[in-house]
Amino acid sequence: MNKFIQTAVCLLSFMTTTVSCGHFDEINTNPDVPTQVTSEMLAIAGIKSLLANSTGKSFMQSYMACKYIAWGELSESYLYNGFGRTGLGNYHTIINMQKMVELSDDKNVKAYSALAKFVKAYILFNSTMELGDIPCSDALKGEEGTLRPKYDTQKEVMLQVIEDLEEAYTLFSNANDFKGDPFVGGKVERWKKIVSTFQLQVLMSLSKKTEDTDLKIKERFSQIVSQSSLMTSNDDNFQMVYSDKAGQLYPFNDNMYSKNPMVSSFLIDMMKETEDYRLFYYAKPSEAQLKAGVAANDWNVFIGTDVTQDFSIHKDAYVNGRFSCVNDRYNYYRPGEPVIRIGYAQQNFILAEAVVRGWIAGDASHYYKQGIKASMDFLTKYTPDEEIYHQGRKITPYYIEHFLEQPSIQLTGDENIDIEKIITQRYIASFMQHPWGAYYEYRRTGYPKFPINPETSLNSNAKDKIPVRWMYPANEYSYNKENVEEAVKRQYDGNDEVNQLMWILK
């Protein structure tokens, strides 16, 4: 009996010790991951997410869709107008921006609030340009319990974007320079210019909706031009600068697909016509022509590829060297060139178009030529002066002057022809820049006239057209079915399809 009591006591004490779980919370806390960070870190993350580019083949996808290049490895769907679904994953960044403002100290709260609004506007603008209606006012409220946000109309979203940008500009005007920005340097003066140029871009992309009284496109546009500070040179560009360091190399540098891009005949013919030296900076002489004895600085050394042809024809040309790859600087020069998202050249083209449309007063031709010059300056600035990068056809200030005087590029005074010329030059200036920028311009204006071949087009419901949007992501149908279906119904009659016109295009 004694022994029994002893063992029972032992057992009970053992059991009570196992029940004490006070230190369990400590065990379950990951020491390598923080629960609190600083505003600076969040600012870096936010800005980086806007500027970052994917590498390798993914980097080239948008340029395939914009008919700049064909691809030698295998048939890519973007080459043949095959659009799919896109995602809404970048909303995470907006949540980080909210936290950034919450964690900010008083000195920088204005700057961080401005930055947060800018980032939010940028992301929402891009998402709605891709899809149409998206969640906006109801979004980012997960912590409060709203797990299924409703979709706002595109007009509401655009209005929100415009208003946010105006507030951002005002806040930046009253803020101090802030820390945590290795890309722009935290300088509010530069940020103001970035915000205002972006505003111009947003407003111009709404060019079909000038009659809308809520948006007041023309008024806002002219107000910005007259009152806000705008970019004055390439130094004000909102761009990602690369360098010769691990993790900072140019996105297409030295990867396994380096020989695959084949510059399109669409672009090459355009540039040959005006004897645009930028062609020598963009493309590489084709091996077949060099072998045949053509000089490297001859205009005929480039062989363009008709991007709409059947892939087997591409393949044949690719195998035999009868194509022009992209310039060696994109492949082997480690810092490459910066990739611009919001830039000075682009700003000038927008202003030129606005003058032509009658939104603002001014000299369209002046802005137009400034834009071309800005693009050429950019190239000379970031290209090392070596033969292999320009084959001796160097862009000099003298050449730029001479080029700008050519009769073929002059504006005529006719609105449609001028817009076409402006957009075409904007297209040429956007080679390997402004990812998807050229596509949106084509979608809005129809220029430059992309070649379309119904026989090879993967856009099955409209073989003679380029798709005008992407479809909503599949996980929205899984997690937020009612709201996405409602959005699709009111916009596209229930048909979530790539050829359906969104509000800004109607």
Add this chain to the structure above:
Amino acid sequence: MKIKPLLGHLLCLKVQYRTLNIMKVTLFMMFVCAFQLLATTGNAQNATIELPSRSVTVETLFHEIEKQTDYLVVYSNRELNVKEHITFSKKKAQVYELLNEVAEKAQLKYEHTNNYIVFSKSEHAKEMQQTKRTVTGTVKDKNGEAIIGANISVKGQNTGTITDIDGHFSLNVSPRDVLVISFISYKTKEIPVSSNTVINVVLQEETEVLDEVVVTALGIKREEKALGYAIQKVGGEKLAAVKSVDVGTALTGKIAGLNVRNSTEFNTSPSLSLRGESPLLVIDGVPYGNMSLNEVASDDIESIDVLKGATASALYGARGASGAIMVTTKRGSEEGLNISINSNTMFNSGYLKFPKVQSSYSGGQGGQYNPTDFVWGDKLDIGRTALQYDPYTYEWREMPLTSKGKNNLKNFQELGFVTNNNISVTQKGKYGSFRTSLTHVYNKGQWPNAKLNKVTLTTSGNMHYKGFDLDAGITYNKRFSPNGTGSGYGGLGYIYNLLAWSGPEWDVRDYKNYWRVKDQEQNWYNETYYNNPYYIANEILSSTEYDKVNGFASGSYTITPWLKATLRSGLDVYSTRKEWRNPIGAYGAWDKKGYNELQTPNGYSINTDFMLMANHKFSNISVDGFIGSNIYFYQDNTHTSYTKNGLLVPGFYSLNASVDTPGTSASISKKQTNSLFGKLSLAWKSLLFLDVTGRNDWSSSLPSDTRSYFYPSVAGSVVLSEFIPMPSFFDFWKVRGAWTMSKTDTSVYVTNNTYSVRFII
């Protein structure tokens, strides 16, 4: 397309040495044979012999006869029991007198012809054997209780009876008959009637019969038929017959519901899935956190019991929800010292089915030769030439297009084999046993530089003194492999490189010299995506060095005959060093400019159980139960460092060689689970069984307000063959059923709300 390695030539050397126990020389005497021949020094049967004493065994008598005379005695073991003692009337007598006494006692007759004395059945004896008479008796168990309803039958005949309420029986038999007494859950006994008229039988319970007892959860032995859940056992000798690198392979096809998927890749363990899920591995009753079957040597396994389904492991908690594989390691089984040496070598005879690819067209695209990763090139063997790479002169020149590489994969492979050597020493005495065993496995894979060395050293022992038992063991495992690359998809996979991405126009044997410039440029014709296979094998390395120690100690004390307490604790500690490197000029690897990465995962887990077990039998109902508590804790750390932007000096593979500052990261994860569990088993007369279990866990990975969770299970079985009359060919019919609730907790850190921070440059 399935590719499986064929087990080719099997060279099995099995040598066993046993030291003889000199105390038992009489073992020599035991031969199972029908007849025995003994020499004699012939004289007439009037010869006189002297016996060592008056009371001797018949065997001794015959021995003396043959020693002291010329006679040879012949008899049948079945008719004459030579071990029987006979007290003779006198010590020194004539042979015939002594033989008469034997004959009368055994009811045999003997004949004397030449020098042979032959014993055989006498007419009288034969007559005696025909007569039937009534034999009565009582059947009791070891506690003196009468066994009601025990079966008494006559061997080889259809007659029989059962015992009555007092255990009595009565049967009409002849002396030649053999009675077979049997009862469920008792050992069947056979008793020859011979001259007896009253036979009292004591039956022994059957729980000691080893092949019907299985080891269940927490290492408790139960009779197989008492269980309400599925369990299957494999003996150790079946697993030790053919030894591969991992014991898991030996389980293939042996257990219903256990699907073993053996990999053809080098140094890859088979994946075990029990009824579709991965089971828990338990070794000697301890559910280690970091052990796998790869670390248990085939020669150390006594048996493996596989518990299937959730009920069977309701007592291991969430970890055992998919069933458990319980390994019991060897202890000393025979008294005295035993040394065992085993050596086993297996040669690999290659793939069962080789992937077939064409050998008429070269690499390239659009019908033209081109050294890229497509194979749609020019036609071979018709005299065409193309600008190809010459691996001997390192130049490109016009060479004929021939299919000299059509056997590239086969030429690249080397002879693979596995040797498994083991020596073990066991000693067993009155108070316990001790065993130590050393195993070395060397596996040469089919690819160049594919080698694996594995060493397992085990020491274990047990002891018992009065009511106290102690069982403990410790095992050390070391595994080293210099290169694991070459498997799978990607720029580093041999099969893809040799068969899918390059054509048959180059011969792999020409590329054995894989340096163009040592440590800087590889001797290869393509510069985008893949590499010279010999270069991959020898220079693009991922090496692993793995050390693991696991040990356990288990003590139990019998407090009263029906109450026993057990405390068992197990610990495993592992530490790994993994290194990756590729030289400058490697494609499709980690960094074309050279790379070196070092990773050191290490950790440990501890599992401790305390249990109080009770069992008692109340007339027809036996009650068996226990309650216990368990604490399980594990911790895993990893530290990784890698070079960035290349190596400073070609051929210098070290973190110190990094061009930019090396990158680094670290992580740790920990978890603890506390549990209380209990089980109650009821059995009625070994015909009806009921098991009820319950377990409550407190887990650190759940938030504090939902930390504790409870889950029970019920299992029952009925031995229907005892209730419902069955035809005689139906030996046994049992119906069993189980209901289990199983709950699992979440992974570590899932409930944390955090930011992810990474270096930006």
